[in-house]
Amino acid sequence: MSTDPGPPAPQGDYVPAICHGGVIYTAGMTPRRDGVLTVTGVVGRTLTAAQARAAAGLAATNALAAARSVLPRDSTGLRCLQMTIYVACTAEFTEASMVADGASEAITAALGAGALPARSAIGVSALPSGAPVEVQLVAAALENVHRA
Numbered sequence: 170m171s172t173d174p175g176p177p178a179p180q181g182d183y184v185p186a187i188c189h190g191g192v193i194y195t196a197g198m199t200p201r202r203d204g205v206l207t208v209t210g211v212v213g214r215t216l217t218a219a220q221a222r223a224a225a226g227l228a229a230t231n232a233l234a235a236a237r238s239v240l241p242r243d244s245t246g247l248r249c250l251q252m253t254i255y256v257a258c259t260a261e262f263t264e265a266s267m268v269a270d271g272a273s274e275a276i277t278a279a280l281g282a283g284a285l286p287a288r289s290a291i292g293v294s295a296l297p298s299g300a301p302v303e304v305q306l307v308a309a310a311l312e313n314v315h316r317a
Contacts, residue, residue, distance in 0.1 A: 176235035177201045180297065185235035193239055193247060193308040197255070198231035199300035200224035209299035213262035221301045222271035225254055228304040229272035233279050236308045244310040249276055249286035251307040257296045265290040272304050 176185035177198060186195040200207045208224050210216040216224075229252070236247055254269040256262075269290035276284055286306070296303050 188239040197303040200227040213259035221268040225271035226275040229275035232306040247308040255303040
């Protein structure tokens with residue numbers, strides 16, 4: 170039995186993730202626990218890069234939970250292919266990649282060394298509900314291959 174938390178409930182009119190043709194697309198996930206944002210603010214103004222890095226780890230964990238929730242029944246797991254991390258930050262903040270490392274660390278912790286996807290870290294002026302980070306994943310469902 171899995172001890173993974175389920176995906177966070179949508180905060181609008183969308184689904185947390187969808188699987189089509191073995192490819193999983195997640196909605197953008199923020200650092201929520203039990204439906205509540207654990208932190209809000211803008212990096213470089215009200216939050217430090219270290220605080221945002223921790224928030225990115227939680228957001229990535231939520232994205233993984235969303236991806237796992239739509240895995241086909243015969244799948245043996247997932248492989249993250251691409252991850253986009255949006256960072257709500259001031260125009261002067263230039264450490265979005267360091268913040269995104271928190272999401273990468275969560276992926277590695279959950280899936281093991283060598284599991285990192287291609288990644289983008291993008292600074293934006295604001296995110297939903299005042300979240301400091303939002304993580305979106307594209308993953309592949311791994312098939313159970315039977316050999317005779």
